[in-house]
Amino acid sequence: MRIDEILSDRRPVFSFEFFPPKTDEGWQNLWKAAEELKQDEPAFVSVTYGAGGSTRDRTIEIVKRIKQELGLEAMAHFTCVGANVEELRGVLDQMRDAGIENVLALRGDPPQGQTEWTATEGGLSYSTELIDLIAREYEFTIGAAAFPEVHIHSESMDQDIRVMKEKVANGASFLITQLFFDNDLYFEFVDKARAAGVEVPIIPGIMPILRYASIKRMTEMCGATIPPDLDRELERRKDDDDAIAELGIAYATLQCADLLARGVPGIHFYVLNRHPAARAILAALRSARPWDRALQPA
Numbered sequence: 679m680r681i682d683e684i685l686s687d688r689r690p691v692f693s694f695e696f697f698p699p700k701t702d703e704g705w706q707n708l709w710k711a712a713e714e715l716k717q718d719e720p721a722f723v724s725v726t727y728g729a730g731g732s733t734r735d736r737t738i739e740i741v742k743r744i745k746q747e748l749g750l751e752a753m754a755h756f757t758c759v760g761a762n763v764e765e766l767r768g769v770l771d772q773m774r775d776a777g778i779e780n781v782l783a784l785r786g787d788p789p790q791g792q793t794e795w796t797a798t799e800g801g802l803s804y805s806t807e808l809i810d811l812i813a814r815e816y817e818f819t820i821g822a823a824a825f826p827e828v829h830i831h832s833e834s835m836d837q838d839i840r841v842m843k844e845k846v847a848n849g850a851s852f853l854i855t856q857l858f859f860d861n862d863l864y865f866e867f868v869d870k871a872r873a874a875g876v877e878v879p880i881i882p883g884i885m886p887i888l889r890y891a892s893i894k895r896m897t898e899m900c901g902a903t904i905p906p907d908l909d910r911e912l913e914r915r916k917d918d919d920d921a922i923a924e925l926g927i928a929y930a931t932l933q934c935a936d937l938l939a940r941g942v943p944g945i946h947f948y949v950l951n952r953h954p955a956a957r958a959i960l961a962a963l964r965s966a967r968p969w970d971r972a973l974q975p976a
Contacts, residue, residue: 679751680819681780682851684721685879690969691721691944692960693881696951698725698736704951708740711953716748718960721944724782727755738769742776753821754778757786758808762800766808770816782821783809783850806844813849822850824880826858826867830901835867839874852878854946857885857896859929860905861936868976880976882937885948886955887926890916923955931959938963941972 684691694715699705712723725740737754744752754773761769773781785805802808805822812820822845825838832838842853853876858864864882871880887893890912897904904912908929915921934945945963947956 679779681722681751681753681821682819684751685852685943688721689943689975690938691881692718692963693720693722693724693944693946694949694953694956695724695726695883695946696740696949698740699951708951711949711951712744712748712750715953715957716750718957720750722751722753722780724753724755724946727757727784727786738772738776738778741773741778745777751780752778753780753782755782755784756808756812757784758798758802758805759786760798762798763802763811764800766802766811767815770812770818773818774816779819780821781812781818782823782854783812783845784823804841806841806848809845809850810848819852820850821852821854822846824853824855824867824871826855826863826882827902829856835870839870839876842871843874843876846876846878850878853880855880855883856900857883857902857948859902859908859933861933861940864937864942865940865976879943881944881946882942883946883948884930884934884937885950886930886959887912888923888952888955889919890922893926927955927958930955931962934959934963935966935968937976939968939971941969941974941976943975 696708696711699708715723723744725737727737741752741754744750756769758766783805785808802811809820809822812818824842825832828835829838832841855864868880885893885896893904893912911925912922915925937945947959949956
């Protein structure tokens with residue numbers, strides 16, 4: 679089913695993001711996670727696309743299997759990196775022929791070992807161009823990324839809003855945000871997007887904190903900030919993985935409850951193939967149903 683249709687018919691939506699594993703054990707863990715998450719009836723799941731397109735074939739295979747064998751709607755991430763336009767069309771053809779209906783169109787990160795992003799000769803430079811290509815030549819539902827905090831390669835929030843508006847104009851029908859830990863940043867961002875004329879659903883992306891070093895590395899890479907009070911509590915527990923995970927799950931549950939009570943269209947969980955935390959958070963949310971208290975949609 680197309681995700682734009684799901685978002686029209688079902689609120690709130692809950693979705694999960696996986697990454698393609700590199701080992702046989704990783705494959706087994708991912709499949710176990712997907713099978714268990716099926717019990718939670720997610721609106722959809724998404725599968726990432728490695729730096730430089732390094733997991734392209736695995737991404738397509740996983741999305742295809744999740745759709746066909748588990749009956750879950752699955753979305754493939756897709757980037758501009760490491761391919762010219764004809765090669766991009768070739769991958770899109772594979773996705774279409776595999777029965778994939780939804781694509782998250784991203785510029786993508788540089789290939790492993792490179793720090794600067796450069797376009798492939800004969801390729802594309804921006805996600806806006808990729809969205810335009812897909813929308814003109816294919817019938818996928820297209821999602822795109824949004825950034826409640828200024829993108830690390832952007833000059834300003836105003837530039838981010840202009841780019842996001844172009845993504846929607848070119849064919850993106852929904853947006854998923856980068857991870858964040860301060861809900862006010864999300865709502866301020868949505869207000870600016872709406873003022874600029876962006877009307878598509880903007881789904882908040884939430885990452886439960888499970889390891890101190892991992893979240894520090896992740897936020898440094900993507901430019902997300904950790905609120906001072908949360909950062910202080912993480913610092914106090916940094917040598918105790920269990921305590922970090924307990925705090926992270928509790929904080930994410932409160933964060934999601936507040937978002938849902940304030941009318942967000944759903945939650946996209948960045949689970950990194952570690953699904954028990956997201957399942958616990960979702961169970962608590964469905965028990966408390968904070969969205970019943972929402973006064974208006976975000």
